[in-house]
Amino acid sequence: AQSVTQLDSQVPVFEEAPVELRCNYSSSVSVYLFWYVQYPNQGLQLLLKYLSGSTLVKGINGFEAEFNKSQTSFHLRKPSVHISDTAEYFCAVRSEGGSEKLVFGKGTKLTVNP
Amino acid sequence: EAQVTQNPRYLITVTGKKLTVTCSQNMNHEYMSWYRQDPGLGLRQIYYSMNVEVTDKGDVPEGYKVSRKEKRNFPLILESPSPNQTSLYFCASSLGRLGSQYFGPGTRLTVL
Numbered sequence: 001a002q003s004v005t006q007l008d009s010q011v012p013v014f015e016e017a018p019v020e021l022r023c024n025y026s027s028s029v030s031v032y033l034f035w036y037v038q039y040p041n042q043g044l045q046l047l048l049k050y051l052s053g054s055t056l057v058k059g060i061n062g063f064e065a066e067f068n069k070s071q072t073s074f075h076l077r078k079p080s081v082h083i084s085d086t087a088e089y090f091c092a093v094r095s096e097g098g099s100e101k102l103v104f105g106k107g108t109k110l111t112v113n114p
Numbered sequence: 115e116a117q118v119t120q121n122p123r124y125l126i127t128v129t130g131k132k133l134t135v136t137c138s139q140n141m142n143h144e145y146m147s148w149y150r151q152d153p154g155l156g157l158r159q160i161y162y163s164m165n166v167e168v169t170d171k172g173d174v175p176e177g178y179k180v181s182r183k184e185k186r187n188f189p190l191i192l193e194s195p196s197p198n199q200t201s202l203y204f205c206a207s208s209l210g211r212l213g214s215q216y217f218g219p220g221t222r223l224t225v226l
Contacts, residue, residue: 009154032212043118043204043217044157051212090156100164100211101172102147106156 002027002093006105014113015083021076021108023091030096033074035065038088038107047089050074061085086112116141118218120205126224127195135190135221137205145208146188147172147215148180150201157204163188164211195225 007022025031032051036044048059055067065076074091091105118139127133139146147162149172159172163182177199179191188207192199202222206215 006156036215043219044206044215045217046214049212049214092157094211100145100162100170101159102162102215103159103173104149104157106154 002031002095002101002103004091004093004103004105006089006091006108008108009106010109010111012111012113013081016080018079019077019081019085019110021089021091021110023074023076023105025072025074025091025093027072027093027095032094032096033065033067034092034094034102035059035063035074035076036090036092036104037061038090040087044090047076081110081112083112083114085110116216118205118207118216120203120218120221122221123219124222126226128226129196130194133192133195133223135192135203135205135223137188137190137218138186139188139205139207139216140186141207141209141216142185143207143209143213143216144185145211145213145215146182147206148178148188148190149204149206150174150199151204151220152201160190160203195223197225199223200225 003026005024034049035047050067058064144165148160149157161180163169205218208215
């Protein structure tokens with residue numbers, strides 16, 4: 001069975017600073033990886049996903065993530081954050097074969113301060 | 115407009131009173147799913163459906179039922195709700211198992 005660990009439950013940063021939200025996964029088979037964002041009082045929205053190919057994936061709102069198979073990680077980065085990036089971010093994993101389940105991490109609350 | 119709708123958005127009920135939360139999507143998606151979100155636990159998958167009449171358990175199916183009689187609808191049924199089912203529930207759909215999931219606005223359920 002797969003699992004996801006988001007190493008930081010809260011990340012405070014100042015506006016225009018870079019940010020990295022960390023995600024590690026565990027799976028005995030190949031995986032597909034996703035990052036979702038949840039703005040206050042809203043549903044989730046897909047930021048980006050890794051299915052295959054280039055390990056550097058670019059998403060919406062200037063975010064990108066790098067898949068590292070040897071370290072079983074899929075960290076999310078943005079070079080310069082805005083106040084509007086304040087939200088909760090979820091990493092999720094699905095196995096390449098077998099189970100159709102999508103497993104989410106517990107989330108990281110990103111707070112961007114002026 | 116492509117969307118996933120859920121009803122009701124808010125519900126307060128009492129232990130043991132059967133309830134149904136509806137979910138409908140207008141994108142002709144095959145894959146639909148229900149999640150619950152609890153503080154500190156993230157989202158946990160309750161049930162999912164890969165197509166009409168095809169459903170399977172997620173990680174926390176106990177106390178819930180689902181049905182998929184039509185492609186667009188995927189209701190979540192709580193036959194005998196208990197206080198530990200107080201949570202924020204999300205329905206989601208995608209074109210296939212690797213497609214981008216579209217989430218509904220959420221249903222906040224309180225069971226007294």
